[in-house]
Amino acid sequence: MADTDAQLxxxxxxxNHRTRDQVRSALGRRIHPDLPELSYLDVATAAVVVEQVAAGGFDLLILDGEAAPAGGMGLAKQLKDExxxxPPILVLTGRPDDAWLASWSRAEAAVPHPIDPIRLGEAVAHLLRNTV
Structure with a gap:
């Protein structure tokens, strides 16, 4: 049983603030009874992502491949290289056929837009189980 005081x-x-809202809404506070509660940091710019990831303390990064001006796939590759x-990275792709680009970026998982709460939840739970 997971520590109830811990958070991932x-x-x-x-x-796009709507995309960030959709991700948080799709995942909620707890995606599985065996995993601790989730806490989120919403970020709108690539520079802040780099700064926050360098500071550490994250269990998972969810990066929007459709973000502008810096897309999540290029940012994922940069983070994995630097x-x-x-932490593990899940990229939200523009379409299912873009999964190969997410693989190129060294992301551990990809989920296409529009965000499907079940598909996103399964991918996130899988990645988090490997880090807990």
Missing amino acids: RILVYSS VAEC
Whole structure:
């Protein structure tokens, strides 16, 4: 059983506040009874993502591949190349066929827009189970 006082920290990056809201709404506070509660940090710019990830403390990064001007896939590749202990990354792709680009970016998972709460929840739970 998970420690009820622990929280898993997720950074959610998108230049679109609606996308960030959709991610948080789809995942909620707890995605599975065996995992601790989730806490979120919403980020709208790539520079802040880099700063926050360098500071550490995140269990998962969710990056919007459709963000502008810096897309989540390029940002994922940059983070994987530059941050020694980069947390797992899930990229939100523009379409299912873009999964190969997410793989190129070294993201551990990809979920296409529009956000499907079940598909996103399953992918996030899988990634978090491997980090807890």
